[in-house]
Amino acid sequence: MVSLYTGLSTLASNNTKQLFARRSFLPEYQNGLWKIETGFVRTFTYLEDGTTVALGLWGPGDIVGKALSKLEPYQMECLTKVEATVLPLEEWTQLTETLLIHIQQAQELMVIRSHKKVDTMLIKLLAWLSKKFGSEVEKGRLIDMRLTHEDLAEMLGSTRVTITRVLGQFEQEGLIDRLSLHRIVVREEEIWYYEI
Numbered sequence: 044m045v046s047l048y049t050g051l052s053t054l055a056s057n058n059t060k061q062l063f064a065r066r067s068f069l070p071e072y073q074n075g076l077w078k079i080e081t082g083f084v085r086t087f088t089y090l091e092d093g094t095t096v097a098l099g100l101w102g103p104g105d106i107v108g109k110a111l112s113k114l115e116p117y118q119m120e121c122l123t124k125v126e127a128t129v130l131p132l133e134e135w136t137q138l139t140e141t142l143l144i145h146i147q148q149a150q151e152l153m154v155i156r157s158h159k160k161v162d163t164m165l166i167k168l169l170a171w172l173s174k175k176f177g178s179e180v181e182k183g184r185l186i187d188m189r190l191t192h193e194d195l196a197e198m199l200g201s202t203r204v205t206i207t208r209v210l211g212q213f214e215q216e217g218l219i220d221r222l223s224l225h226r227i228v229v230r231e232e233e234i235w236y237y238e239i
Contacts, residue, residue: 060126065189069107069119074132076108076141082125083176083188087197088114097198099148100188102176106130106141122188156199162209164199169219173229182220183230191225 060080063069069077069084077084079101086098086107098114100122101107109117110132135141155167169186177184192206199206210227213219220228 060128063121063125063127065121065123067121067125069121069125069127071109071117071119072129073110076106076110076130076132076135077119077127078130079103079105079107080126080128082121082123082127084125084127085120085122085194085198086112087118087120088112088116089118094200095197096200097152099145099152100172100176100198102188105144106135106137108132111142111145122190122194152198161199161201161205162212164201165195165206165209166213166218168195168198169213169227169229170231173231177229180228183228185222186227186229189225190227 063082081103084101084105084107086101087095088098089095098112098117099107107119109119132138151171155164155171158164158167172186172188172190173184176188177186179185192203192210195201195210196203196206210219210221214221218230220230222228
């Protein structure tokens with residue numbers, strides 16, 4: 044585990060992978076970025092009233108870091124065990140590509156959150172998650188991010204109770220299968236009909 048007070052130059056000279064526990068936070072560096080090697084990270088901020096605002100979900104190969112945002116606070120929470128490497132900003136040559144990926148994801152999440160009904164937002168979010176992070180399984184696409192109902196609610200500006208109810212509805216309708224450890228299988232062919 045990396046101390047929050049470890050200097051960036053020390054980490055950069057090692058350029059080794061750091062391990063972080065589920066629900067821990069990646070340290071913030073003004074002049075450094077994190078490359079996620081394994082696991083999943085969510086970035087978020089929160090409002091004065093404590094409301095959490097989701098900024099993105101990131102997985103293997105993605106780049107995150109305080110240097111990519113002007114928001115205060117800017118948090119990077121590990122949704123699973125995470126292995127990540129520090130990249131000194133001045134040595135990162137693919138900054139434009141990284142910024143474009145962040146902008147595109149922000150736009151996709153903005154459109155998902157713009158729907159009026161929670162069930163529509165949730166089915167769109169599950170479809171997006173299955174395309175970005177899912178893996179093909181027999182019954183559809185497995186989202187193995189272990190997102191809690193609270194995580195999903197925060198991403199959509201809803202409540203945990205509402206998300207639990209809607210997920211139950213989706214399961215009854217055959218749109219999803221819920222597995223242990225907060226994993227979800229999305230049945231893509233069924234979602235297509237729902238989205239129409």
